[in-house]
Amino acid sequence: MKSEKSKNIYLENILENSPISIIAVDASGKVILWNKAAEKIFGWKQSEIIGKQNPIIPKDRKKEFEELLTKSLKGENVIDFHTVRKCKNGADIHVSISVSAWKDEEGNVIGGIAQMIDITDRVSAEKSLLESQERYKNLFYCIRDAILVADTERNIISCNPAFTEIFGYSSEEIIGKKTLTIYENEEQFLELGKALKEHYGKEPFLYTVNYKRKNGSVFPGETGVFYLRDFKSNVTGFIGLIRDISDRIEAETALKQSEKKYREFFEKDLSGDFLSTIDGKLIDCNPAFLKILGFDSLEDINLHKLHSIYQNKKDRNELIKHLKKNKEISNYEIT
The missing domain is CATH 3.30.450.20 (PAS domain)
Incomplete structure (x- = not known):
């Protein structure tokens, strides 16, 4: 009891x-x-x-x-x-x-x-996590740059619709493959691999390499690389944000060609051509300009200041006044 x-x-x-x-x-x-x-x-x-x-x-x-x-x-x-x-x-x-x-x-x-x-x-935490996952899911599927997710062995584990559109592979075709599949050649694959090792575990970085589509066409891709981490902050993989920069490269090439073309014209022009700031600092001039004024070099002119080439300093002030008012002038005569 x-x-x-x-x-x-x-x-x-x-x-x-x-x-x-x-x-x-x-x-x-x-x-x-x-x-x-x-x-x-x-x-x-x-x-x-x-x-x-x-x-x-x-x-x-x-x-x-x-x-x-x-x-x-x-x-x-x-x-x-x-x-x-x-x-x-x-x-x-x-x-x-x-x-x-x-x-x-x-x-x-x-x-x-x-x-x-x-x-x-x-x-509450689960709700916040689900909302966060939904936001990133929407970003993953809506962003127009190609997104590729790979493990630490560089095996592809996920990709977004933009990736399939840009590269031409379906997700079924590409998931499980080595990322080597999408590079122009092994050299490009190893080049980015070297960059991954150099930046390993650090901040995200940008790198440009050549990629190859399913149809064999090659394009330059600016790649933002981010590290996937587990809850202990150990690196478990990589996220690549790939942007096709073919148009940018073409525009830069065209600009360089244009600059080269006009530089040749500038150098060979028999008229004296120069570029200066409003306050009179000479930025550039062609050989004809130096020859006409009797100077040996751009540095030589800057030692004397651009104002010194005018017989009457007021002439330059009038020239600047007209230029500010009309934005451009031609056939303006001074002595």
């Missing part, structure tokens, strides 16, 4: 001092057990709640509560059921509930007992 009493006291201490909220109700839904953890989580004191209908059930969860109670009265167990419960201050919290039958000393089921863990922070 004494042993049985000691056992009951022991169990009561466990229930009362458990860090997990433990609540028991009878068959009618009235509270018959409410431990300290329940007081802390939900706000009601034990003295306020014993013998009363369970107040933590939101109106839209009444049917759910009744179904859980019915299962416990039948001796069925419910494990890790996620739902919402209400606190005394009116706030709703997310909880994980495990429910079982509550029995008397003779083993008769007299109600249900529930263990509840507050998982509000976890639910």
